[in-house]
Amino acid sequence: MKNLDVYLYDDLVAQLTFTNSGLVELHYVSDTSPVLSVSLPNDGSKLKRMAIRNFFDNLLPDDEKIREEWAARFSQRRKISPKNPFALLEHMGHDAPGALVILPEGKTLDARRGELEYLAQGDIAARLSLISSHAGSVAKFADINSFNGRFSLSGAQPKIALTSFDNGVNFYSSSGLFPSTHILKPTGGMFRDSDLIEHLTHKTALFSSLNTTKTDFRDFNGQTCLVSNRYDRNFIEKEKAIRRLHQEDMCQAFGISSQKKYESDGGTSVKNILLLLKNRASEKDVFSFIEYQAFSWAVANTDGHAKNFSILHRKNGEIELAPLYDICSFLPYEPSKGSRDPVFGRAYYSPKLAMKIGERCMTEKIGENNWRKLAESTQLDPDKVLSHVVGVLDRLPEATIQAVKEAKTYSDSELLDVYEDKILSSVEKCRNSIFSNVSAAPAAHTSNCSIYSKPLTNPESIARGMGEKCAKQPDTHTRSN
Structure with missing residues (x-):
């Protein structure tokens, strides 16, 4: 070797x-x-x-x-x-x-080496069709976990990497040392319109004010795909150059195999990642990661495993949390409760998150106490943690409606309405689980501060955790019929 x-x-x-x-x-x-x-x-x-x-x-x-x-x-x-x-x-x-x-060893690094091949619409469509058919031929229910929402089955997420100098207007196939800038992912395998739903999930996160990788939904000669900007690449307009950014995923940061990317397979946990961020990153990143987990819980982002969260290394030695990427709601594909897994025959109960929240991974079993346990296990203020969780829940309904409304301008997929209804219903369930200790939960998406109209365990301290940003907010979350 x-x-x-x-x-x-x-x-x-x-x-x-x-x-x-x-x-x-x-x-x-x-x-x-x-x-x-x-x-x-x-x-x-x-x-x-x-x-x-x-x-x-x-x-x-x-x-x-x-x-x-x-x-x-x-x-x-x-x-x-x-x-x-x-x-x-x-x-x-x-x-x-x-x-x-x-x-x-000894091979010289020359940034000019490599070639670019311009790809017309038909060229891109042919490549997408090829990898999409490959995914469809191998996708299958591999285990009981796939029935609860694992998208990362073998071949279930085909992708190609291309280079663009004009933000995705034109694409090139690169070779040698030329860095790619975009990831293209067609739908494939068992999850119909998964490219659309993944894009929709990213837009929902973006409209929820989460730091999210930019995505687009594109059609190349009838072959649709998700186009994702690589967050580990920067295009320098003045120099017409592409700069790589140093990053690693959480499997790499913890020195574990990709075979253990799910916590249930022996991988790392939300707790461990929070402790890493507490020790090495900013407080903002710590609570951004809490919000990432709250979002994953509410939309059933069941593939939120250790390879789908990353950190960026800055040249001064500091690290920071990378934007959200590879997020996709499982809810449009959720079986009805009681459905039997086709391989093992087990009954379906709830989407299963890739990492636990306070010792629970089934979304419908997670509630206020689990978030408090997570906070206490990482020596974070439980009320401040909850304030970030419910803040995400408060922003999600309007964000979902906005994302679906936008998607309907370029897609007529029947899954759009399913996505909206399922997300809104899930947010309501999450809110009810947070407010399980009171007689009635406040109405959903009525204002940015509606979640504080009924007391939690310590409403004053939670309100302080949110700061003054909720004071006298207008009603912006009412859904129109």
Whole structure:
């Protein structure tokens, strides 16, 4: 196995070396080299081999079939195992997530290398159709968890990466060291119109004032897809250049395998991520992540696992929470209660979140006490945590209605009304679970402060947690018929 050079922002910062027995080691080139990961500190300590392997393995797609295809393509000179992430990165490390470029030792980094091929509408449609049909051929109910809302089945989320210099008006297929800027995801597998629903979920989050990756819903010669701007890329208009941003997902930050991205599979938790953000990021990021979880709870974003939350590394060594990405409500696809799983025969009860909130992952079993438990386990003020949770719930109804209204200008999918009705109903259930200790919950989406018209455990402290932003707000959340 060849040694690999690891570049960050075009600077050589580390090298991967391999023993005769195939064991991997990571060496930073100097004690001032920026860290690649929270799990791979540059403090002179011996790095754990499993953390090294997991960090680099998480740069590759989860889909085993894609890895097998890549391995077969690159096995012309020597046999490559699809289970060896370093062998794959030797060939595919030039456009890794974030700001990393991974090349064989001694191969010079030249930002001008690489080519761009302009893609017409028909070219993009053909590529989308190809990967969409691949997803449909392999998607299946893999386990009971898929019945509760896992979208990340093998091949169920096909995607292609393209480059654009005009915010998605024109697209190019890039090669070599040219970074991609957009991810295109068609619908595929068992979830009809999943590209539309994912876009709708992003727009709902955006209209709920959450920091969210920009998405569009596009039609290329009859082939629809979600187009997502890569948050780990910046386009510099003046220079007409694309700048990579250093980032890592939570699997990488905690040094765990992508096979453990769900908490139920042994992965990390909301609690652990909050503790990381408390120790390394800003207070704003801590409560933004609380709001991400509140949103996921209300819309049943069942794929909110550790690979779908990330942090950005700044050049000064600080980290910050990345925008929301890869969010999709399961509610339009939710089976009726009591439906039987086609494989295991178990009855359906509720969507299941990828990570627990206060020891609960079934959305309908989460309530005020669970949020308080989460707060207490991370030494956060429970009332302040709840103030952010109910703030999201208060903004969601109007945001949902606005997102669906906009979507109806370019789509006539019957799932749009299903999405709206299901989200509004779910928000009401979430509100009722928060207000379960009072005789009647306040009416939904009547004002930004309506949630405080009935007392929680300590209404004064919760109101203080929200600050003065709720004072004398106009009625903006009433739904028109």
